[in-house]
Amino acid sequence: MTMSKYSKRRRAIQGISIALLLSIPLRFFCFDLEQECLRVFGMDFGLATMFYPLFAIVGLLLVVIVLSMKKGRIFCSHMCPMHMFLETVNSPKNKESDSRPVKVWIWSVVLSLFLTEVILSFFQPLDHQVKMIASGHLPIIGISVALLFGFMGLFVHYQEHFCKKGCPYALIQMLLQSDNTRFMEFANPEKTCTNCRGCDDICPFNLRARFESKGTDCTNCNLCAEACTTELGEDKTLFHLIDPQPAEGAAETK
Ligand code: SF4
Ligand code: SF4
Structure with a gap:
């Protein structure tokens, strides 16, 4: 990986x-x-x-x-x-x-x-x-x-x-969490997910990454995103860390 x-x-x-x-x-x-x-x-x-x-x-x-x-x-x-x-x-x-x-x-x-x-x-x-x-x-x-x-x-x-x-x-x-807090987004617009479960298997907190990465339990460790890259190829991961920008919409950062 x-x-x-x-x-x-x-x-x-x-x-x-x-x-x-x-x-x-x-x-x-x-x-x-x-x-x-x-x-x-x-x-x-x-x-x-x-x-x-x-x-x-x-x-x-x-x-x-x-x-x-x-x-x-x-x-x-x-x-x-x-x-x-x-x-x-x-x-x-x-x-x-x-x-x-x-x-x-x-x-x-x-x-x-x-x-x-x-x-x-x-x-x-x-x-x-x-x-x-x-x-x-x-x-x-x-x-x-x-x-x-x-x-x-x-x-x-x-x-x-x-x-x-x-x-x-x-x-x-x-208590500190707000709409402006970074989160791990899963997006599968082109239906490229192969259901390999690599993202679930690697999550240290045993989260079902595709469904639970946006919740308060996710630590934004980025391991699911890397597992997805391994499955789908460079720059094709379906997970992205998002820093919401209230004024200008959401911006992706690493
Ligand atoms: S970012 Fe880390 S904690 Fe959050 S869902 Fe992915 S692997 Fe699990
Ligand atoms: S690692 Fe990527 S391709 Fe595999 S199940 Fe998770 S989201 Fe789907």
Whole structure:
């Protein structure tokens, strides 16, 4: 399957997101309780200056909100580890494979351990955590177990159902959605669809892409459009990302 420019950009942003998460266990971005400072990529901000990075974080959140209003569930398809997990375990190759449950478990354990460690190490370095757990420190044991099993439950059991019905970002996104928000359009004017189901098979959220891509569950990941290109040929995909322009009608962008 040919990867579009949109997907290449999306993959690059997913890589940056993983790198940002990794920076937390590596203690480049953390709250250092001993020094009482917020560390942001090597720069320490004490209690008096901590509001600078906090303002920057709030600013980034606002950027995500504004982008979500214009581009739809951009955070899901570009940054969320759950989407990356679903793209892997719900790929056409894995979806029909007998080994899917094993792969789901392996990826769930790896991601749950990673995300638990990301949250814990924002406050305590790994060696401190190990010492506290070994000495029977009940709060950290309880928090670690709750986070680990919580993430395992999401990855093993709820998967895309959590993204559609339970994720706080999805709920906020539903409120932000308007007639001006980007959507994935399916149009088959010349009846060229072969009903190959490639678009359905590749959808990480298990949507029936031709019928559900316009709804609030679609993350505008563009995978259905690429699967359709593979079936019908270059520039013949029946899916297009549309940015509605209220004044001038709809304009297509990538
Ligand atoms: S319908 Fe298409 S764009 Fe939407 S989530 Fe599924 S594969 Fe991605
Ligand atoms: S991938 Fe394209 S041709 Fe195949 S079922 Fe979907 S819309 Fe039709």
